Amino acid sequence: MQNKIIILDFGSQYTQLIARRVRELNVYCEILPYYRIPEPDDTTKGIILSGSPYSVTDEKAPAPDLTKVLGKVPLLGVCYGAQYIAKHSGGIVDSSETREYGRANLETLDNTNPLFKNIDKGCQVWMSHGDTITSLPKGFDVVASTKDVKIAAYHLPIRNVFGIQFHPEVYHTTQGTQMLHNFLFDICGCVPDWSPASFVAATVEELRNTLGNDKVVLGLSGGVDSSVAALLLHKAIGPNLCCIFVNNGLLRKNEFDSVLDSYKHLGLNVKGVDASERFLKELDGVSEPEAKRKIIGRVFIEVFDEEAHLIKDVKWLAQGTIYPDVIESVSVNGPSVTIKSHHNVGGLPEKMNLKVIEPLKLLFKDEVRRVGKELGLPENILGRHPFPGPGLAIRILGEITAERVALLQEVDDIFINALKANNLYDSVWQAGVMLLPVKSVGVMGDERTYESVVALRAVQSTDGMTADWVHLPYEFLARVSNEIINKVRGVNRVVYDISSKPPATIEWE
Structure with missing residues (x-):
């Protein structure tokens, strides 16, 4: 030790x-x-x-x-x-x-x-x-x-x-x-023996000893935490790890297919489940933020549970819990009341009657990325910005419809690709677009328009606890605004959110 x-x-x-x-x-x-x-x-x-x-x-x-x-x-x-x-x-x-x-x-x-x-x-x-x-x-x-x-x-x-x-x-x-x-x-006379390589070696050995020949199921999100957890488990138990990636219809444009393709190249045993229609049907007519989160969490549990039961002899549920989550649960003032209800595996252990394994529970977010690099996780996943569990649902203020999701996906795709094309993506901790529940008067050509407003958001942070808005170049913002308005039918106004956390939050809902 x-x-x-x-x-x-x-x-x-x-x-x-x-x-x-x-x-x-x-x-x-x-x-x-x-x-x-x-x-x-x-x-x-x-x-x-x-x-x-x-x-x-x-x-x-x-x-x-x-x-x-x-x-x-x-x-x-x-x-x-x-x-x-x-x-x-x-x-x-x-x-x-x-x-x-x-x-x-x-x-x-x-x-x-x-x-x-x-x-x-x-x-x-x-x-x-x-x-x-x-x-x-x-x-x-x-x-x-x-x-x-x-x-x-x-x-x-x-x-x-x-x-x-x-x-x-x-x-x-x-x-x-x-x-x-x-x-x-x-x-203290410490020895500097804590490193990504030492963590991988010790964790893989511990996982092998704990799991033996048991089967493990893991819900993938396409993000860094679940991906690194999957690679550690894959290194330890190989095909006995069964991964499930659920499309809730609220992912970024083409994300379901691109993430599945990335995992296929890593040799992971992944089943993609397109449940987008089911999620959107359940969200029909719902606009209250917390109600959206609870519906998405409940439906995810239902879909994941159904798919997991199709796998024979599963004994373990793997989770991408990281150290800040563990600390929060035993904090000085007791469990934090700020834990969001969209924690995507909330309720699963009790419902599924499985033992829980958490290979990342000792790591901070920045350490997860270093371990992912040690394991050879591709840069397109390793460098991904954090993305909320409920996806675009909490970036669409108001009612969720397939049309509003498609509109936001197009705008978001333009913004994120522009950040990458201008070498700004890696200097931003998290970026996204909010579709506002208001319409704005505009003029396109000789016609008066009355269309949607979108807000661009880009923040710099270490762990999401506090965040400052990023001073993106005016010229960049001007080009992105023009491209969004010219290419996305239904949007005639783009604004940039310059609020820091606190007092604001990173997401709008």
Whole structure:
């Protein structure tokens, strides 16, 4: 078993970013809620305590018992984590006029301290704290300060404990990666053995041992997660993996045939099921967004269940669950209420009475792509933008009809192909088109028109939690708008969505 770092989550928005930074240094880590502190074993090399939206002075602030880990393995407290360790050990933390938000500089630091090895005096760090450590317990040393905060970092040598008031995981802390490197390798003694190749080797072996000669069914979506899960399983059990790709009639133009063709070249055992008429019939007359999602989820389960029962002796259901989904289900505040109802396998395990296998449950999205590259997944699938489970249904605001789907497919095809042709596709995290439930007056030739409005959307993001709109070139947008209006009958106005998330969402429904 490889070495690992445990990250205790106190509810910070940056917790997953800490984990990604650790894994980028090829060290495996796990995120656990603060109340699930494990007994350190031989594989646990260190523990990082995350930040939190709470103040350590709040009555309901997270307050775990650290006695079973203090002195056992190195600890690194980040922001709230640093404040909590200090307060828990007898120091003083209070709200004062020395709070800091945003950029700051380490005006003094101790380069002899292992955490600050190869760190430059004056380096920029990112602060986000209202509370301040004003007095350290006996035995704690101050090892870095900013202009306004004397105790920006501390060290308790006798127990190998470190605390920092800033966030090393964010881009704005310019030497944050070096600090994490120092903690992982110089302080914790980690070995950089977490890589796509090592993950593939270990996962394939584990899948073979777990599944043996059993048959497994997997619902493919054409996206990265389900495709990588399929390749891992195929590598482990070959033809005993049975894949089902359902066309719900809400895919992009020609996507059903092109995705099936891609999978055929990968040697996967895939059955394509065209259920588009069934989905559209069920959606007839429905315009409420959540009702659409629930109908699509229910019909998918019905179709998938029917097709799976045609396969003899299936014992396992494979899912493309990734690590953020796992974290969300055991989050600090309990299961998130924001999980969308279109999660395309929701309800399947109970209904089908199958055991569940989740080969990607340890990976973040960016790691899934790296593993896919290791497995030889073609670029046309590997580099695909995320696509919502309900497909174009939640990009058609209002009622779903075959005519409205066909219209949006044409517009979407023009936009996506234009991004690719102009080398913009790979610099965008997700792009799509919304068909609005309004009509607009226009003039085409000498005629007055009253036709549909479409909104183009392109965002940049890491994981979809936050997103900024992409500043696509005006000339590009002008050409795309002209092409859409000239080629797609029924559209006479194109707008570009420049809303970020938050306050908006990526999708409109």
